[in-house]
Amino acid sequence: MIDVRRLRVLRAVADHGTVTAAADAMHLTPSAVSQQVRALGRDLGVELLVPQGRGIRLTSEGQVLLEHADAMEERWERALTDLAAHAEGRTGVLRIVAYPTAVSALAAPVAARLRARAPRLSVEIGEVDGTPAYEALLAGRADIAVAVPPPDGPPADDRRFDQRPLLREPLDLFVPAGHPLQGRAQVRLDEAAGEEWIASKDECHQAWIVQSACSAAGFTPHYAHRVSDWTGVLALVGSGLGVTLGPRMLSLPEDGGVVRVRLEGASAPYRSVFTVVRRGAAERPAVSQGRRLLEEVAADLGV
Known part of the structure; x- marks a missing residue:
């Protein structure tokens, strides 16, 4: 396994030409920089640096590695960005199920707004009515259900669900x-x-x-x-x-x-309409955002 931090140290040495200058730039000691580069070379089984006058230069193997290191650093930064976006509810998949009239009046406008606000968040809409909507939540086939509590549905205090009034x-x-x-x-x-x-x-x-x-x-x-x-x-x-x-x-x-x-x-x-999610899922950013937009659309309807 390659430590991304060691690749950054190698890049600093290449950019600054000496271990001391690289250490100053990275707020490390020169010995720490040398140790990181040697450890990276051992991991790969190659020499990465050779002396050149008062400084050092990368070996041909070091040059090849650095080219890949730049690409790896870019991918790593993209991964961090995607993780942050996912944590903010801007990526991933949000699955909303609703009964037929709520699909057209509520779920569809919410999907359109989410597409505009978070284009990398995939929204999947399904038409599910009554008790099967609660079953879809428990089975993980849905993240939010827009439901009218059916006569055979779970009670309001069912610990498996977080049920919130949406509109009358x-x-x-x-x-x-x-x-x-x-x-x-x-x-x-x-x-x-x-x-x-x-x-x-x-x-x-x-x-x-x-x-x-x-x-x-x-x-x-x-x-x-x-x-x-x-x-x-x-x-x-x-x-x-x-x-x-x-x-x-x-x-x-x-x-x-x-x-x-x-x-x-x-x-x-x-009739009372609720948004329902699995207990504990309400604070997930994508779920929270979807619920908030459902409330916005419901308020806009003015029913």
Whole structure:
């Protein structure tokens, strides 16, 4: 193994021409400089210096080594720079998983901001919903999860996770264009009690969220349709086949067939969104930076 410090001593001797001058430049004693150069030669099995008048010069082997030493020094400095950057969260890989609407509204803008601020930090975004998001954290497949705590998820005091509130997202009533509730200044959720309802089977436990919100408003919804994702849900609403509750962050089709009605009153529903990391990982610079940017983007949404 070659000690990088000995290569620096050799470079100083070559630059200054004498052991004494090199020692002064490196704040060492002349004997220490000589010992370092001799030890380096022994490690490599070659002579590195020969006398020349009152000074010394590098042997041909020393010249060859010095050429490589300069390249090695450059690589070493780059390694130190990369390590420092990694420690500051500017390099490495940050993996963020989120449920579908949070991917578009939160994770994607965060990835774009990180690319601009830390271009050498690789950001990987994954779409994971419910309990599997927590499993991805434990398995090391994710560093940050943006999650709505599912009914079967870990409790708030689970020691494996650091769970931090990100935002309280209101749930809006989605109705077909021309619906009687459209355009009303104030609408309570219980005014939709007699409607036919549409539920998603998967999206962030949306059916459970609808059921809980309607129960809090004093009624049980009549489900006319259940489909697997928001594309189908909104298509059914836009066709006049029912209404549903959906997150404020959800983008509606541009054809205007679905109208967003904001709900008021004590029973106006919302869902709590959290950032979740493995316990002990919150202070990792890249994780801390990612969480901070998620909070910035969430605040910008103004939901």
